[in-house]
Every structure is written in C-alpha cells, then in structure tokens.
Amino acid sequence: MQTINMPTKRPTSPHPILNLGFRIFFLSAGIFAILSMLKWSHITFATKFAFDPLTQIMPFYWHGHEMIFGYGLALIAGFLLTAVKTWTSQPMPYGYKLLIIFLPWAFARIIYLANGIQINALTMLAGFFDLLFWLLTVFYVVKPIYKVRQKRQIGIVVKMSLLLLCQICFYVALANKDLVLMKGSLLAGFYLIIGVVLTIGRRVMPMFIERGIAEGGEVVHKVKNSDLLDRLSLFGFFAFFVCDIFLTNFDWAKWLIAVSALVVAVANLLRLKNWHLPQIWRRPLLWSLWLSFFGMTVGFVLFALAPFGLISHSLALHAVSLAGVGLMTLAMMSRVSLGHTGRSVHNPPKTVALIFICMVMAWLVRVLWGWFVPSLYFASLGIAQGFWIMAFLLFVISYAKILASPRTDGLFG
Template identity: 25%
Template sequence: MSMMTHPLWLVGFRPFFALACLAGMILPFSWALIFSGSLPAPTTSFSAIQWHAHEMFFGFGWAVLGGFLLTSTKNWVNIRGYHGAALIWLTAAWLIERLGMSFGGQWPAPLFALSNNLFLGSIIGMLLWTLLRHRNRDNYRDNAFFIVMLPAFLVAKYLILHGDHFAAGYNMAIGLFRMAFLVMLERTLTQFMKAAFQAQILRQPKLDMAIKLLGLLMVIEFALPRPLTAAIALLLAALLAVRFIFWKPQLAFKRIDIGIMYVGYLAIVAQLIIEALGQLFNQVWIGSLSVHIFTFGAMGTVIPAMLIRISKGHTGRKVVFDGLDRIALYITLLGLFVRVIAPQWFPERYPMWIHLAASCWLLTFGILGWRYIPILLQPRIDGKEH
C-alpha cells in the first residue's frame, strides 16, 4: 500500500477528524495552562487571548468543519471528492499553520502570512471549486450560503489576529460557524429524528430561509448599529425557539446522541439572547459568556456527536452510540456546565473552572481519539473503497 492509497487519505473526514481529536485535547488544555501561568504564552506578535481564539476557531473548528465539508460536498454533488495528494497537502498546511501560530513570532512577516493562510486559502478554494463547478448537480439549493460564507472566514481570521479588530473577528467567526450549524442541523436532525423515532419535524421553507438569512446578517453584526444587531439577534432567537418546539424535543431528549444536538441548538438560541442583552444594556457576564456558550454549548456538544456518527457510518459501521460514546458526550455536557454556568455562581473560582472545563475537553476528545483514530486509519469494514 502506497502512502497515497492509505485509508487515511481516502476521504476528507479521516485526516481532519483525527486532527480535530488531537486539537480538542491539546488546545483548550494548553490555554488553561497559559491562563494560569503554568505554561509560557506562544512567542507571537499577538496576544495570548488572540492565539486562543484563533486556534479554537481556525485550528480545532476548521479541522472539524473542513473534514465535514470535504466529505459532505462530494456527496451533495455526487463526485469522488478530494483524496490522496490533495488531503496530504491540506493536512501539511494545517500543521504548518499550528507551527506558525505557536512559534512564528520571529518569522519574517511574509513567511508568517503564508503559513497562516495556506491551509484556509487552499481548502476554501477547493470547496468553492467543488460547489461552483458542479452547481447544476447540487442536491441542496441553499448551498449558495456556503459559497458566500466560505471566503468570509478569511476575513474573520485576519480580524482576529489584528488587535484593533479582535472583537469584530471573533464575532464574525461565531456568526460564520453559527451559519454552518444552522444549515447542518436543519438537514441532519430531519434525518436523525425520522431514523430514530419515525418522527417528522417541522420543515417550513419560508421559516427555514428566514432563519438562514437572519443568521447571515449576524455575520456582519460588528458593522451594524447596536440596536439593530440586538433586534436581529432577538428575532433570530425567537424564530429558532418557535421551530424548536415543533422539532419534538420531548422525543429527542430520550436519546443522548440526538438530545445533545438539541442542547447545541438551544445554546445557539441562548447565545443570541445574551448577545442582544449585551448590545442593549451593556450586560456583562463572567468569562466571555456570549463566546463560550457558543463554543462549549454549540460546538462542544454537536461536534463530538457528529464526529462519532460520521466516523462510524462512513467507515461501514453501524451507527450505534455505545457506553463509552455516551460517556464522552456526558463529559462534554459537564464541560459546558463548568465553563459557562458555574462561573456565574462562583466567579472567585474562575481559574479552577477554566482548568476543569479544559480537562473535560481533554477527556472527551481523548476518548474519541483513542476510539476513532484507529478506525480512521483502517479501510472500511464493508469492502467499499471510500
């Protein structure tokens, strides 16, 4: 078996879900150690908090989103998809970016800029090529949202690393990931609820489109007047909450593998409400609540469940969440509690909550990495090539 034909390089989710497990273990825990002074901050030209935000969105977040989109886009337009050398290139570019983000402070500016944009520029170009070239074969008309959103990630990335625009950058990153989640949850939960409970959930095209259009507007919230941002956030939260009621949560919460995705949905609603209150009343919460209710509440809950589901289903295995899978999901819910809720009650113990929350991610993604990286390195068990 040559390197090019190794199972790891057959489909996009394989290398990038492996990297996501490693990043989910290492990056939050490294930040906890940097925050407490136990580990020196990376030698960079930007602050440690900028490093942390960038690495969670563009290191961890894009390992997941990249793996998901490389896999799903090929299915949406019915093509073979990127494999072999293309995936090796993207993986190397992702690793080079991590190197530059941690040790590139003394690098010449052009070299750092290259290291910092090689991965995202390459993968966005490749995804756009797939979506645009095969547009007439696309099963989903609303993939037009991805064509708009994907280049915007490059703007958010730039803003995060430039101190004067840091807040605009992370708000834009949240807005873009929120959009990806809104599109993905709409599609996947319809399928999951039907498969698990033979239940149809409300799909009203006008409501779904209104939600996505408002979500797209929230991507540029930093450029809008504060009262308008608050109004859009509250309207989007209200529409999502109404739809949630018709998505049969009483059934979903009977199973942790689906219920946890509903928790992620509710976290998006909560984040929008908190964002609106901040815009209207300058309400301040402990520990960047608006950011972390999204990162721990939406990303931290939905991503492990999807990682398990895709890793099993796309390697020919039956999609059943066993005991250890469910334990990993409960640990990530504990991480959400200790990072978002506990600090509001006991703010004086804030450093402890950060360490506990990071430890929850270390455990969750440690379990997932231990279980699924070996699977990602093996051929499918059903005899299919990819």
Template identity: 25%
Template sequence: MTSFDRLAAKPLFLCSFRSFFLATALYGVALLLGWLGFLATGIGLPEVPGGPIVWHAHELMFGFGLAAVAGFVLTAVPEFTATPAFGRRVTLVLLLCWAAARLAFWLSGVLGAGGAVLAALLNSGFMAAIVVLVAPRLWRDPERRHLSFLWGLAAMWLAVGGFHADVLRGLYPMRWVLAGAGAMMVLIVVAMSRVSMRIVNDALDAERLRRAAEQGDAVAGERPRLPGEDDDELPAYRARPPRRNLAVFGIAAHTLAEFALPGSPIAGWIALAAAAAVLNLLNDWHVGRALLTRWAFMLYAVYWMMALGYGSIGLSLLGVAVAPSAGLHLLTVGAMGLSIFGVLCIAGRTHSGYELDMRPWVPVAALAIGAAALARAAAGLPGMPVAGLQAASVAAWALGYGLAAVFLGAVFLRPRPDAGTGCEEPMDEAA
C-alpha cells in the same frame, strides 16, 4: 513509490474526514490543556500578536474549528453533488498545510514581521484551498441546493484573512475571531439541517416499529410505515427552510452589527432576535419520544447551546451583569464543540464502514462537552468561582474529546471492516 505516496496510502488518508477528524479531536484536547496550564500556573504560551487570549481564541476557532470544517466539507460536498471524492494526496497536502499554519502562528511572535506574514499566508491559504476545491462542485450542481455552504466558507475565509490583515497592520484582531464565530454558527445550522434529516427520521422509524411491536401489529417481513404514512402522531421530520433561513439571517445580522458597532445595545437586541430565531427553529424538532434518542437529542442540544449563547450575549450588551464571555463560550465550547463531536461520531463512523456507535462512551463524552460549556459560561456570572469553573470546564472538555480521540482514532487509523473501498456507508449489516 515516494515517502509521500506511502504515507498517503495509509488508511488514515482513505477519506478526507479521517485525518482531519482525528486532528480535530487531538488538537482540541492539547489546546485546552495548554490553556488551563497557562491559567493555573502561568506556563508560557506561544508569543503571538495580541497575547495569550488571542492565541487561545484563534486556535480554538481557526485551528480546531476549521480542521473539523475541512473534514466535513471535503467529504460531504462530493456526496451532495454526486462527484468523485477528493484524493488521498489532496487530503495529505491540506493536512500538512493546516499543521504548518498552526506552527507558523505559534511562532509568529518569535519570528517577527516575517513570521506574521508566513502565518497569514498559510492560514489564509488553507482556507482559500478549501473554498477553491469545493466551489466549482457546489456551483455546477444543477439545482445548486448547497450553495449556502459556499457562502459560509467564504465568510470564514474573510474572517481568517481579516484577522491576519489586522495583525500585519498592528491592530488588535479579536473582532475577526468573533466574526469567525458567527460564520461557524451559520455553517453549523446549514450542516445540521442535512444531518438531522437522516438522524431524526431514523429515530422516528425506530419509534414506529416499537409502537407496532407493542400493539402486536408487527408482521415478519412487513416493511415499516414510511415517515408520514397514516401516522398523525408521528409525522415526518423536516428541516424547514424558512425557519433555518431566519436563524441564519439573525446570526448574520448580529455578527455584522457586533463587527460594525461593538458593544452597542443595537447588537444586543439583534442577538436576542437571533436567539429567538434559533428557538423557533427548534419547533421542527418536537417529534415526541424519538427526540430523546442519543443522536437526535445530541443535535437538538446544539441548538439550545446556540440560543442560550446569543441570549446571554444580548443580555450582556444590554447591561445585565453577565460577562460577554459567557455567551461566547456557549457558542464556541457548547454549540461548536457539541456539533463537531456529533459529526465526528455520526459521519466519521458511518463513512468509515461502521454502524453508529451505541457504547456508553458516546453519551459520557457528549455530556462532558455540554458540561464544559455550562461551567465556562457560569464563570461569567457575578460571584462565581472563576478559576474553579474554568478548570472544571477544561477537564470536562478534555474528557469528551479525549474519549473521541481514543475510540474514533481506532476507526480512522485502520482499514474499513467491510467491502467498501471509499467513503460510502457500511456495505453490509455485519460491519
């Protein structure tokens, strides 16, 4: 057995999400702490084309963000399409490609034109590999129910390629990071519609059992009523396609408008429309007390961050005294950061053979990530202490993802605790 095969045999590579989710948490902490060091003390950051802000934005979106996307789709697509899981060797090769892409971009300013070409090839190649791996499975699915993932991934691939094409042409590439943020919001909406169906309906079932017990109706051995069965007060939750599609359309329209007409009032009005569409999507979530459970409310908060982000961007483009960075950070630190954390906790544990983690660290970490987004957005308001809010934001983010790295890393680095041999959910209640 080669060294490569021995490494691939480790529990970390049992399923694709394990290594990528751990890389996401660790890189999220390291990336933001490095950024804080630059802001607070001026310590050197990698010399990349475009400067420190471009490095920070690129790595947050195309480094941290795409590690989480890779872990999710490489695990979810086989499940959604009833096809075999991607093998350990595939996962290890992709992780090494992701890591090499990070290193190449970090060194791109030092290595000159050759370094920029290498960074372009590795970063674009990583995203291309993800698309090539999942596209046939999504397309061959008889009902093609999940093609929206493919379009979102293709848009992200275009954003990565466009960024590096601008770098090679000597242009400022930030417009492609903003386009990548739009593609990421679309992917979040698409993924959340799948995850939320399970999480919210499980919360509703638990609420029905609680009510039945309070009313003395619970009978030993009797199954709980299914969602929607003779219970007008607690109807089943459905992530309705029309509302989801309207939100996706609004996000895509704003992304295109901002790309074609940067800084224009037209893009501002469309951003406000996107915010309204996301708020309209939240009408599906108002299911009463079940919404206040930790997992359902965490996912619900993601959409609020997204709506507030697009609302802030719209107001800024229409002349209100709000820095554009306020809305952008509500999208990236808030909506993206909180949704990725939720996926790490929910999919990461259940597909490792564990039940959902009900320990206090989860809400503490989620609140810290939410606070990080709000503090960073507040730094874009007039008269606010920018340096202090930026430092508070980074500290809160590092706390949230640091906790994730510790508690979830312990799960990803060891074998399953049950009889499972792959990425299936827990095989027995004792897990």
C-alpha cells in the same frame, strides 16, 4: 455496434486515513483540541493574560484564533470535503491530494503550539500555511459545486470565502499590531463558523433524527422544518452579525443587537420544538445534537442581555461556542465517522454518552458557574478546560481505530 463501458479503476490511497476528508481532519482536530486546550490552560495560569503588545499576541486572541481557524476550520474542511461528494456526486480529494490539503493546516498548528503567543517570523510562516490550507479547501469544495451548477450551496461558498477574508484580516492586523482589527476578524470568523453550524445543522438534524429512531430501517416519525423559521433564523443571524461587529460603538445599536439575537433564539427554540421527539433521549447521537442547538439558543438569549451590561459578552460567546463548536462538532463527528465508514449509527461506541456529558459539563461550568460565581472565574475556567480535554480524549480513544480503518463494507471512502 454496442459500446461497452469498462468499469472505472477503484480508487486507492496509501492509508485508509486518507480515503476521504472526514477521516484525517476529524481525528487530527480531536487531537489538536486536546493539545491546544492544554496549551491554553498553561497560558491562562502562567500569564494571567498579561502580554507585551509589541512582541506577543494577546492571549485571548491566540486562543480565539486556534479555536476558530485551527479547530473550527479543520472540522468544516473534513465535513465539506466529504459531504460535497454526496451533494454533487463528484469525486473529492483522497490519497496524496488530500494529504497536500491537510499538511499546511498541520504545520500551522504545530507552529502555534510551539510558538505560543510570540509574534515572530514563525507566526508569519504559520499564516502562510493557514491561508494555503484554506485556499486549497475552498478550491476543492467550490470546484464540484460549480461543475454541477448547484446553486443551493452558494451560502456555504460565500461563508467559506468570508472566512478566508477574516484570516487575511487577522494576519494584516497581527503585522500592524492592530488589536481592533484583530478582534473584529476573530469575531467575524467565529460568527461565520456558527453560521455554517446553523446551516448544516438545519439540513441534517431532521434526517439524523428520523433515521436515528427508525424501526427496522423504516422511518416511522417525520420531523418537520419550517421555511418561516429558516428565514427568521437566517435574517436574524445576519442582522446580529452586522450589528455586533460593526455597530457596537453606537449606543442605539444595543437595541438592534438585542432584538436580532432574540430573533435567532426564538426561531431556533421553535425549530427545536419541531425537532423534538421523546425517543431521542434514548440515543446519545441524537440528544447531543438537540442539546447543542439548545445551548446555542441560550447563548443568543445571553447575547441579547450583554449590551445592557446584564452579562459579559465573553460569557455569551462561550455559551454559543461550547454548544455550537464544542458539543455540536463532537456529535457530528461521532455520527458521521460511523456512517461513512460503513458502521451502524444505532450501535456507537459505549463511550459516546460520556463524551457528550463531559462537554455539557464544560458548558455548565464555564457559563453558569462563570455567571453566578464570578469570584471563582479562574477555577471555573480550569474545570471547564478539564471537561473539554476529557471529552476529546474519549473521542480520540473511541474513534481513532474507526477513522484509521477501512470501511466495514469493503467500499472505498
């Protein structure tokens, strides 16, 4: 007798914002990017970075933590809790299960915004929520990958696990007032996020460009990748990661830092050459991705100069972060939010170009002005903060309805 398989029950969630991970995390990360930068602006100009090491977090470290483990991990969670479904064909958390992953992240961010740079019981409570959020995220990302034995995702799994270790180290350092460990954990966390950005960017950039300039649905221009450039970028970045975190006390290591940073820069410049097509400049969703990689590449050139005192390490770090964590994530969110809600990536909101221009301006002011006119450091900082806030304000205004509405094609997701 023939067996008839009944169709599975259609998934449901209490609200479309909980249909898939990208929705709630992208929108919340956008809102948090505005609030945290407003808070950072207040801390910047109210304290001039003065702090009591016994009762307060160094302001730079507060800012670094919230950008890396607040904003950055929210973006990674939103992306992976969505992309892993495509990679593995396995269901990902939605509805109340997704809400349980999200709430610890939200509680931690509320505490950090309200508590500022103070170290107290609330800070440790925020640490509990931070670790719970990331443990849940890692579990739900690793589970389907392990189930289908998808070995090619091992790099992502390793980076997520190391990010958990960095979080633990940060809170251990905070409890012991260990500024050296605190700085190291934040720097390692930042580099791991950039590693994730480079990995995911390499995977999706060629596809996004090919489909973004497709004519009548047909791919007419192929974008090539290079295994050699992939290896150069990977090993160069790994060497830079190790040297810039663990070997900076050795004078001879500055040459290793410079060479490894240059290897990353050259490999990604050549990647950009392979990915460049004139048509991308007519499409903001494409030129924003290309420029974000270019900005990171410039940042790695600056990292190569920093060990010799030609530029500050902080300036190089912000060149990479504003491009890779600022512009890249805005570009990815803007595109993914359209594609995964059934909307055309060829018809984005009219504000997208302005969103990306604001972030490019933040990069130019923070990096170039900060480099060439150091006497106006605080002015450049304030203007860059303003452009960052404007970029994310426009994103939230433009995409809130899209992210909170059902898919246009009637599917669940």
